[in-house]
Amino acid sequence: MEKLKKYVSVKDEDHFYHQGAVELLIFNFLLILTILTIWLFKNHRFRFLHETGGAMLYGLVMGLIIRYVTKSSDVESGTIYECEKLKSGPSTLLINITNQVYEYQYKREISHHNVNGHQGNAMLQKMTFDPSIFFNIFLPPIIFHAGYSLKKRHFFRNLGSILTYAFLGTAISCIVIGLIMYGFVKAMVHIGQLKQWEFHFTDCLFFGSLMSATDPVTVLAIFHELNVDTDLYTLLFGESVLNDAVAIVLTHSISIYSPKENPNAFDAAAFFQSVGNFLGIFAGSFAMGSSYAVVTALISFMHLTKFTKLCEFPMLETGLFFLLSWSAFLSAEAAGLTGIVAVLFCGVTQAHYTYNNLSPDSKMRTKQLFEFMNFLAENVIFCYMGLALFTFQNHIFNPLFIFGAFVAVFVARAFNIYPLSFLLNLGRKQKIPRNFQHMMMFSGLRGAIAFALAIRDTDSQPKQMMFTTALLVVFSTVWVFGGGTTPMLTWLQIRVGVDPDEDLKAKTTSQSASNLDKNTTKAESAWLFRIWYGFDHKYLKPILTHSGPPLTSTLPKWCNPVARLLTSPSAYGDQLKDGDTDYIINNDELTENYESSAHMPVPTQDSTGSIQATGKEDIQEGDLGLGGYKLQLQRTAGQPQKNSLA
C-alpha cells in the first residue's frame, strides 16, 4: 500500500512536469499553425483575414476544444471549505490532509458567484496564464518595437495632429463611451437587469478608458504591406501608439479615483487629483523610459582610454541593450508608474541616441531581435485572446451591455476623429482629406491593450462583464474591420504603393514654394521644438553619440576641459555631417536643417523669411505641437477663406 502510494505520487509528479510542457506545446502548435496560415495567405495575396485574426481564430478553436474535451479532474473542485482558525488569507497555506501536508499558494480572492464547476479543470486553469506574464513579458517587446522603429521624420511632421488625436481624442472617446454606457446601465437598471449599486459612473468611465485604446497591430501591418499614403500611415501609427499610453494611464488614474462621499457625485478634489495623477504618472514614466535609454547610450558610448569599446563585443552590447530596455519597463511598473509609456519612450530614445553608437553588427542584431520578438509576442497575444473566450471561467454575457458597448465605441470614435480633424484642418497646411478621416474612423480597432487592461482586474461582476464585452469588441473589430481594411482602402480611393521618402520630398517642395511667405510666422510658433532640437543637437547628441558637433565648439570657452573629456574623438572628424543616420532612423533632416542656422550668431526670427528652409523640409512649420496649433487657430478664425487656400 505504502509502495503503491509512492508510485502514484511519482506518477503524479511526472504528470505535473509534463503539464507545463503540454501547455507550451499547445501554444507552440497554435503559433506554428498561424505562421503556416500567414504563409498561405501571403501566397494567395489574401487579405480579408489578417494573421492576427487568424491567430485569434485558432486560439478560439483550441479554447473550445480544451473547454469541452478536457474534463474537470478534481471531484473536490467547486466545493468551498470552511476554516474557522484563519483570520485572513496567507500567501502560503499548509494543510494537513490525512496525515500528509500539502502546500497551497494564494491565487486570488473570489466572489461567491464565481464558484462554478469549471474551477477544478487544471488544464483550463493553466492555459489562462497569469495576466502579469502577459503584461511583463509579451507586451513590452511590442511597444518597444513600435518606439524603436518609429519613422521620426514623418512622425514629427504630424506631431501636432498626433498629439491632438492621442490626448484630446482619447479623453473625448473615454468620456463619450463612459456617458453612453452610463445611459445603458441606467436603462438596464430600469428594466431590472442590473442592480444599481453594482455599476457606478466611475466604472463606466473605467470601461470608457480601456475601450479607448486602439490597436496598432492589424491595420498597420496591412498598411505597411500595401505602402499606403505615408501621412495617413503616420497619423494612424502615431495615434494608436500614443493613444495606448494615454489610455493606460487614464485607466490607472480612474481606477485610483476615489471620491469621498457618493461615488456617483462629481467630486472636484478627487477629479483634480486624478488629473494630477495622470500628468504625474505620464511624466514619471516618460522620464523613467528616457533615462534608461540615456544610460544605455552612455554605456555604449564610453570611451575611457583603458577600455575597449563595448561595441567590440556585439553579444554583450545586444544583451545590455535588451536588458536595459526591458528594465525601463519593469522599473516603471515596480515604481507604480506605467511601464508601457516608459518602454515606448525608451524605444524612441534608444533609436535616437543609442542606435548611433552601436556597432554595425549590433544595429542589425537589435533590429532583427526586436522584430522577431515583436512578431512572436503579437501572435502569442492574439492566440491568447482567442483562447481566453473559452478558457476564462467567469464570463458574464449581457446582450444589452454588449450592444451598448458597440454603439458607444463607434459613436466615440466618430466624436474623436471628425471634430478633431475639422479643427486640425483649420490649422494644417496639408489638410487631412475626408477619405483619410473615414479611414481613420474605420481603423479604430480594439486589440491587445484593451484586452490587457480588461483582464487585469476581473474580480467583481461589473469587471467581468466589462472583460467579456471588451473581448467581443476586440474580436469583432479585428475580424470585421481588420479584414475590411483592403476593400475600404480601395473604396475610399486612398493611394497605395507609395515610397515614403519620395512622397515626403514631393509634398514638401510643392508646399515650400507656395507657402514661403508663411514660414516665419509659423516658425515662431514652433519655438519649443526649435529650442529642444538646438539643445539636443548641440549638447545631447555630442555627449551621448558619436555624431553632432564636438562639445568644445558648442559649449562656452570655460567649459573646455569638461567638453574635451565628454566629446568622442570621432566627433572632430565629421564635425558637420550627422553621419550615423540610418534606415531605421531616417531622421535628422530636421537636425541638419537646424544645424545650418545653429552656427549663425542671430536666430532667424526676422519677418523677411529669406533665410529659412526653401528646398528643405518645413518641419518646424505648420503642425508642430498643440501650442503652435492653437495660436494658428486664433489667427485664422477671423479670416478662414484666405487660409484654406493653402
Place this chain on the structure above:
Amino acid sequence: MEKLKKYVSVKDEDHFYHQGAVELLIFNFLLILTILTIWLFKNHRFRFLHETGGAMLYGLVMGLIIRYVTKSSDVESGTIYECEKLKSGPSTLLINITNQVYEYQYKREISHHNVNGHQGNAMLQKMTFDPSIFFNIFLPPIIFHAGYSLKKRHFFRNLGSILTYAFLGTAISCIVIGLIMYGFVKAMVHIGQLKQWEFHFTDCLFFGSLMSATDPVTVLAIFHELNVDTDLYTLLFGESVLNDAVAIVLTHSISIYSPKENPNAFDAAAFFQSVGNFLGIFAGSFAMGSSYAVVTALISFMHLTKFTKLCEFPMLETGLFFLLSWSAFLSAEAAGLTGIVAVLFCGVTQAHYTYNNLSPDSKMRTKQLFEFMNFLAENVIFCYMGLALFTFQNHIFNPLFIFGAFVAVFVARAFNIYPLSFLLNLGRKQKIPRNFQHMMMFSGLRGAIAFALAIRDTDSQPKQMMFTTALLVVFSTVWVFGGGTTPMLTWLQIRVGVDPDEDLKAKTTSQSASNLDKNTTKAESAWLFRIWYGFDHKYLKPILTHSGPPLTSTLPKWCNPVARLLTSPSAYGDQLKDGDTDYIINNDELTENYESSAHMPVPTQDSTGSIQATGKEDIQEGDLGLGGYKLQLQRTAGQPQKNSLA
C-alpha cells in the same frame, strides 16, 4: 470600514502586480551586472573568474540580501491547518475565511520536517521560480545551440572516442559515485548521522547519475576564446554535450527503477527493465528530435509550383524554425521522453539539413538568435544557481556527505578518463596525450544539468541533501576549476591559438601519408557510417535540401516520376558541388569524399587500398563508432607494439 477594506484590497493587488515586475527586475539587474563584469574582465584579459562564476557570485550575494533583508510577511506561515473534510489534495482549493472565498492553488506535497519559518516569505518563494520554467524555457536554447553550432567535421573525426566517454564514461562515473556514496552513507549510519532506511543504494546511484553530468559552458567558453587545440576542444565538447543527455536519461531510468522486494537487493528484472528504459528513452528522444528537424527541413524546402518559398519571408522562416525546434523539446517531454536529448539531436539535424535551405538572411538571423538566447539563458541559469543557495528553503548540509561527494566526483572522473583514454589510445592513430587526459580530468566541472536534475525532486530529506551537496559541488568546481583553466592550460603546455581548419588539414595530411597502408582495413570497420553517409547523400540531402545530386540520378529508373517531383530544380544546376556548406556547418568533406566514390559501380572494399582517400580526410578511418573501435581493439591486442608507432 468597507471603503478602507476595498482600498486595502486594491493596494494589495497593486502590490501583487509590482511583485512580478520586481522579481524580473532583480534578475535583469543581476544580468546587467554580469554583462558589465564580463566586459570589464574582457578588457583586463582576466580569466581567473569566468563570467559564469561571476553570474553565480552575484546571484549568491543577491540571494543573501533577499534572505536576510526581506522579512516573512505572513503571521500564519509555518502553521499547519487541519481539514477533516478533504480526503486528498485538489488542484484548486476554495476556502471561506471570514465570509470571503479565497482561491488557493496546489503547489506541492511537503514533509513535516520541511515546515519552517521561512515558508511565508513571499519574496523568497517568488525568486525560486518553478524548476519547470528552468527546464522548459532556459535549458532548451542552450542545448539546441550546442547541437546547432556543432563543428561536425571535428566531431565525426573523434566520434568513437566521444561516444566512449559519453556512454561508457558516464556509466562508470555513475556507478563509481554511487558506490563511494553508498560507502559514506554506511559510515554515516554507523556513526549515527543517518537512519538507514532513508538512503537506499538506488538513491546513491541516482546521486551518481546526476553528478555525472559535466558542464560544457564554462571550460568551453575559455577554450573557444583561447583557440585551444581542436582535438581537445572537440573531445571535451562532444563528451560534455552527449554526457548530459546520457546522464539525464540515466537519472530518469534510475528514478523509475523500482525493485519489487528489498530496495537494497539487486533485482535483475528491474535492472534490465531500467536498461531497456534507458535505451528506449534515448532512441525515442533521438527520433523525436530528428523528425521535428526533418519536418522543418521539408517545410522550408517546399517548392510546390503555386507557392512562394518560405525563405522569401525570413521572419516566418525564423519563427517556424524556432518554434518547431522548441516543440521538439516540448513534445519529447510531453511524451515522457527526454527533451534535452531530443533538442540536441534536433539542433544537429537542423544544422545538417534545414540550415542549407534557409535564406541567407534567415541563416544569420537564426544563428544570431540562438547565440543570443544561449547567452542569456546561460547567464540566467548561473545567476539562478547562485540565488538558490540562499533562497531555497530546505537545505540539508551534511559535512560528511558533502565531503564524500567531492571525493566521489574526483575519483569517478579519474576512473572515467584515464582507463578509457588508455583503451582508446590502443585504437586511435592520433593518440590522446597525457596532458590532454589531465586537462580532461581537470575539466570535469558540474553545472546547469546536475543542478537541474537535482532541483527537479526535492521532496524527501535524502533528495534535499543531494540537492544541497550538488549545489556546493557545482559552485566549487565552477569557481576553482573554471578559474584554474587558463593556468592549467599553461602548466600542461597545451597549444593555444590554433586555427581549427589549418590544424585539421595538417594532421590529416601527415597521417594519410604514413597510414596509407592501413586505410582499407579501417575503412571496412566504418561500414555503418559509410552506409549512412551514402544514404544521406543520395536520398536524404536531395529530398530535404537543395544540395546533393538530383534524385533522378540516384534513384532507380522506375522511380523517376517521384524523383522528379521531390528534387529541387536547383539541384540539377549544381549537381556535383555541395554548395551550401557554410561556416556554421563546416561539413561535408566527408560527404564530398564519399561522393567521389558514390558514383562508382563497385564499392571500394577490395584490399588493395588504391582508390580510397589519399589527400582527403580520413574520417572513415580509425575512430568511427564503437563497433569499429572494438574490432580494432581485438586486432591490436595481440600486436600492441607495432600499432602504437602510428
